[in-house]
Each structure stands twice: as C-alpha cells, then as structure tokens.
C-alpha cells in the first residue's frame with residue numbers, strides 16, 4: 001500500500017522525495033525502535049543524512065547548500081516522519097531558523113554562520129519559546145540591552161531543539177518596550193553557544209519524539225557583538241511570523257507522515273487478526289473506520305500540498321499554512337487514535353509502531369504554534 005503517492009507532489013520535488021524514501025528505509029526505519037527506547041540523540045543517522053545530502057540543504061547553493069525549495073522540504077518531511085518522527089525532527093532541526101539568516105542576514109554573517117551549517121560542519125537551532133510563554137510571541141521576556149558595541153542578553157528559553165548540541169542559535173529577544181507597538185519590540189540574534197553566560201541543559205524525558213533533544217537555556221549576561229543582529233533591530237516578530245508561514249506547511253508534512261504510518265499499521269493489523277471466526281477486516285464497522293482514516297488523510301494531503309503552492313507563491317501564506325498545519329496534524333491524531341483501537345490490547349505494547357505513532361502525534365499539534373493559535377490565524381486572515 002503506497003499512501004505517500006507522488007501524484008500530488010510537483011514534478012520538481014519528486015527526485016528529493018525518492019532520495020528521502022530510500023534514506024528513510026535504509027537509515028531511519030531500522031533505527032527507530034532503538035532510539036525511541038533509549039531516547040538518545042541519533043548522531044549516526046544524522047551523520048548519514050549529512051552524507052546523503054539531506055540535512056540543512058534548504059540553504060542556498062551560494063552558501064554551500066542545495067537550495068531545496070519548500071515543496072522539496074515538504075516531500076522530504078512526509079517521508080522522514082512516516083519512518084520516525086523523533087529522528088526526522090533531529091535531521092530537520094540541524095538548520096532550524098537558518099532560513100531567516102539566509103533571508104535577512106548580511107554577507108559576513110552568512111559566510112561565518114550559514115555556510116558551515118550548509119556544509120554540515122555546524123548545527124544550529126531556533127530559540128523562541130520560554131518557560132512561561134510559548135504561544136504569545138509578543139509576550140516573550142528574554143531581553144537584549146545595548147551596551148557600547150555589544151548586546152547583553154538575559155533570560156531563559158525552553159524547548160529549544162539542539163540547544164545543547166548546536167554551535168549557534170537564532171535567538172529571539174526583547175529589544176524595545178513600546179506598549180503601543182507590541183510587535184515592534186523584538187529582534188533576532190546569532191548567539192554562539194560557547195559564549196560566556198550561555199548555559200543549556202536537556203529538558204526531562206519526553207513521552208514522544210524520543211530521538212529529538214530539546215533544551216532549557218539560561219542566559220546570564222551573554223555578551224555578543226552588535227554585528228550579530230539579524231536584519232533590522234525591532235523587526236524580529238515579523239521575520240519570525242513570515243518564517244513560520246513556511247514552517248507550518250512543513251509541520252503539516254510531519255502530520256501526514258505520521259498519519260500514513262498509523263494507517264499502514266491499522267490496515268496491516270486488521271488484515272490478519274482473527275475474531276469471531278473471521279478476519280477483523282471483514283467487519284463493516286472496521287472497514288468504515290479504515291475508510292474514514294484514508295479519506296481524512298487524502299483530504300489533508302490535498303490541502304497541505306495546495307497550501308505549499310500558495311505559500312511558495314506568497315499568496316495569503318499565513319491563512320493557508322495555518323490550515324495545512326491544523327488539518328494534517330489533527331488527521332494524524334485521529335488516525336493514531338483509531339489505529340490504536342483497532343489494535344486491541346496490543347496497541348499499548350511499546351514495541352509496536354502504532355504506540356510510537358500514538359505518542360508522537362501529540363506534538364505537532366502544539367509546536368510551531370498550538371492549533372488554537374492557527375485557528376486564530378485562519379479566522380483573522382480569512
């Protein structure tokens with residue numbers, strides 16, 4: 001059964017899709033269960049992904065990457081998340097946020113920080129969320145104050161992918177205090193993780209996405225030179241909002257990959273399991289559940305790929321990206337929930353892929369903006 005068909009994938013993204021499928025089958029699927037159990041950072045798979053040219057390659061050719069476009073990244077996401085969400089996130093996070101440096105950074109910054117990421121010599125991450133604030137981007141409390149020709153950063157960040165492993169992070173901090181312009185108070189900074197005052201510790205064990213690592217950052221008088229500001233001071237909120245419009249289409253791809261995995265598992269299990277003297281798949285109720293899962297999946301996938309095209313063409317991006325994220329990630333939760341029920345008692349055995357998927361689907365409905373926030377955006381940009 002092939003669920004991630006290529007008919008909805010534009011011709012230009014199909015080569016990368018095939019590369020990603022091949023890589024996922026060879027490197028991600030066989031490693032998924034072990035990394036899920038150990039919760040360790042999947043360095044080996046990450047390095048294999050780098051060798052295969054599938055990590056941090058959204059960075060342009062000018063700065064050493066392959067310049068993969070949004071549709072190619074989405075095609076890759078579907079394949080990787082079908083194989084394992086935690087490993088997939090680790091592969092994807094190697095350049096998380098770097099798109100903003102590419103878009104708004106100056107030449108020196110790109111040579112110094114972007115090129116090593118594209119060449120897989122360095123890892124990066126995006127530090128936005130805080131212990132007390134996640135959804136309200138204009139409510140973050142970490143500050144950056146100017147002192148001579150330096151910025152001094154103080155505060156805390158939470159949930160930061162690669163916060164421990166990264167060489168530098170793109171950090172979002174408050175640089176203004178204008179109560180009449182909540183959105184103009186933030187800027188983005190390149191913060192090397194070996195700067196004095198930058199401390200990172202892994203957050204406690206998670207129930208899902210086990211092979212990805214997030215950190216709690218403590219920033220105590222972290223001094224960085226003034227040329228580490230990305231773009232114009234005070235425009236951080238807007239750069240981030242635009243970046244998330246792209247990111248959320250890809251998070252839709254996380255949901256689609258997970259939904260595909262749930263459907264595959266549910267279909268396989270019900271075709272072979274016997275009850276009341278017949279195959280479980282022969283009960284009409286079971287067939288209807290499978291039919292609903294498939295229908296929701298196909299609907300989500302059509303919307304998601306349509307949204308990708310809209311975002312690529314800059315056509316009301318926020319509206320479409322938010323819809324793609326809501327529909328695809330909630331299709332994944334629905335498919336996982338039903339897939340569990342169809343597995344009966346075996347659903348809860350941690351060795352079964354459906355139980356991994358069930359735990360993983362809880363996360364894309366939250367990250368890159370909880371789905372409630374997406375609904376605000378959909379209605380607000382109608």
Ligand SMILES: Cc1cc2nc3c(=O)[nH]c(=O)nc-3n(C[C@H](O)[C@H](O)[C@H](O)COP(=O)(O)OP(=O)(O)OC[C@H]3O[C@@H](n4cnc5c(N)ncnc54)[C@H](O)[C@@H]3O)c2cc1C
Nearest residue numbers: 126127128129133134135159160161366367368369370372
């Ligand atoms: C595995 C994982 C990886 C992550 N990686 C990163 C990363 O690399 N970098 C980073 O910066 N962050 C990262 N995050 C953080 C993520 O983006 C936030 O968790 C998310 O934005 C939600 O913020 P919060 O957890 O603080 O929830 P809150 O903002 O505290 O919200 C809690 C809940 O309240 C409800 N709610 C909040 N506001 C509204 C509203 N306006 N209307 C209706 N309901 C509302 C929603 O149900 C929401 O889920 C990651 C999170 C996870 C779980």
